[in-house]
Amino acid sequence: AQKVTQAQTEISVVEKEDVTLDCVYETRDTTYYLFWYKQPPSGELVFLIRRNSFDEQNEISGRYSWNFQKSTSSFNFTITASQVVDSAVYFCALSEVDNFNKFYFGSGTKLNVKP
Amino acid sequence: EADIYQTPRYLVIGTGKKITLECSQTMGHDKMYWYQQDPGMELHLIHYSYGVNSTEKGDLSSESTVSRIRTEHFPLTLESARPSHTSQYLCASSRLAGAGELFFGEGSRLTVL
Numbered sequence A: 001a002q003k004v005t006q007a008q009t010e011i012s013v014v015e016k017e018d019v020t021l022d023c024v025y026e027t028r029d030t031t032y033y034l035f036w037y038k039q040p041p042s043g044e045l046v047f048l049i050r051r052n053s054f055d056e057q058n059e060i061s062g063r064y065s066w067n068f069q070k071s072t073s074s075f076n077f078t079i080t081a082s083q084v085v086d087s088a089v090y091f092c093a094l095s096e097v098d099n100f101n102k103f104y105f106g107s108g109t110k111l112n113v114k115p
Numbered sequence B: 001e002a003d004i005y006q007t008p009r010y011l012v013i014g015t016g017k018k019i020t021l022e023c024s025q026t027m028g029h030d031k032m033y034w035y036q037q038d039p040g041m042e043l044h045l046i047h048y049s050y051g052v053n054s055t056e057k058g059d060l061s062s063e064s065t066v067s068r069i070r071t072e073h074f075p076l077t078l079e080s081a082r083p084s085h086t087s088q089y090l091c092a093s094s095r096l097a098g099a100g101e102l103f104f105g106e107g108s109r110l111t112v113l
Helices: none
Strands: A010-013 A018-022 A030-041 A048-054 A059-061 A065-068 A074-079 A088-096 A100-104 A111-115 B005-007 B010-013 B018-026 B033-035 B042-050 B054-057 B076-078 B086-092 B106-112
Touching: A010 A018, A018 A111, A030 A074, A048 A059, A048 A065, A074 A088, A100 B042, A100 B076, B005 B086, B018 B033, B018 B086, B018 B106
Parallel strands: A010 A111, B010 B106
Antiparallel strands: A018 A074, A030 A048, A030 A088, A059 A065, A065 A074, A088 A100, A088 A111, B005 B018, B018 B076, B033 B042, B033 B086, B042 B054, B086 B106
């Protein structure tokens, strides 16, 4: 069974639009971590954020915000006022403490921001 | 800033050749990983290591092998490359304790003709 599901394969928006990337995870652990990574066309994965399972506070960093809801096992990522430079593939990932902190990645969502 | 380096960045090679993809990190991380990824697609874990002399196979079966003789170095070797090995290979590292984020290298894009 897929531990991390990113149902949106590809999203296209016009610059300045807001966009939300969905991430649903599955785990039986009580202690786990969730991550978002960005992979621009250059290929290198860039770490964006880490949240632990005990901290459901939403986080905002500039134009980026994350909504963590344990009740729905979701960790969604919103980009406000999108820019062309946001175009990339975004990956959500889960790390389970009881599973040697093994990482599980979703299949990624490709975001196209058009000028 | 991540200090993890992969060489070569790009490699085009003929079938049957032996290749080694190098990965080095200067962060003193105990955990290191190799992922295989087709462009823009899902990442598949093929090898990982928790420290020197520790290597494990990942979720995706791979004909490649790895070694971990030094903490900072985690090379991946293909004894006889085939066109099916054409892919991007991403190396990553993280600290041992807790759930530190993965730091990724820039990747090695391999094409086998």
